[in-house]
Amino acid sequence: MIENNKRTMTLNLTPREMAVLEQLASAKDLSKTGVMRLALRLLQAVDSKTRLGQKLMFEDEKSKEKSELVLL
Amino acid sequence: MTESRIYLQRAKTNKLVEASLLDEVTDRHLAMWEGSWCPAMEAYCEGRTAGNQPEDHHWDWKWKADEWRPLLGYHSFAIVCEKDLQGLMLVSDFKSARLRVQFGKPVVYVEFVATAPWNRPELRKPPRFRGVGTVMVAAAVELSWELGYRGRIGLHSLEAAERFYRDHCGMTKLGKDRGHQGLPYYEMTEKQAERFRQ
DSSP states (O other): OOOOOOOOOOOOOOHHHHHHHHHHHHHHTOOHHHHHHHHHHHHHHHHHHHHTTOOEEEEOTTTOOEEEEOOO | OOEEEEEEEETTTOOEEEEEEESSOOHHHHHHIIIIIHHHHHHHHTTOOGGGSOTTTTOOHHHHHHHHTTOTTEEEEEEEETTEEEEEEEEEEEEEOOSGGGTTSEEEEEEEEEEOGGGOTTTSSSOSEEOHHHHHHHHHHHHHHHTTSTTOEEEEOOGGGHHIIIIISOOEEEEEEGGGTTEEEEEEOHHHHHHHHO
16 A cells, blocks of 8 residues: 655765665666665565564675675 | 445356445455355365365454554555455565566565355355456555556465466466565566456
8 A cells, every 4th residue: 555645754864875776766667755665665674674683684696605794 | 444346257157246445445345254265265274184274264354454544654445345355465665676667666465365165166166256356456456556566566476376367367477485484476467467457
């Protein structure tokens, strides 16, 4: 369900942060707002898993080497 | 919660029947799942070996609901027709595409989708309604458009549903995913989504 009742906020970003946001928006084919929303949903999903004691792992497809991303 | 009018096909007469697609699975839907869907599934599975039971017979939608409800990145759908639950779907919106042409771009990922036992030809002949799977895939594609994902969707298919996703939905198979119980992974591109919507 997409909620239509939205609130506005001002987001102050450093030039580097803005550059990353613009790069991600281009790579993901999304607006900058879309990227921020995606980041929020992703962080909440990951946070809910790690709170349950699960780990976020990355695996190199070729070497099969695994690394854990530790969230603060 | 939004309710959209959709149509299912009554298998016995091939006539279209008005139904509702709801973009939120509520407690009422879960009660319907527990009250009629589960007993029908259990009755079919009784006495059958694991290999002869539907691949989704163990899915517990109530348990799943507790997991997804607090999370922004999950969306659930229910189809109701003639006061009975006909289908359920859960999708997420923060996973990335794997196909080369859209690699790294977000997709609506179908986590779980199921049609009610009485709509499955292997459980009931003739099934009650046809078209639940098509409506659910269409709902995932529409959500993808609304989110700005241009119709891109992805899913892991159970063996029994592969033909539907490949031939009916026109999705691209990317092979078996050993990180997902060896299930084949399918993806729909923007172009495929446009074709599917027509």
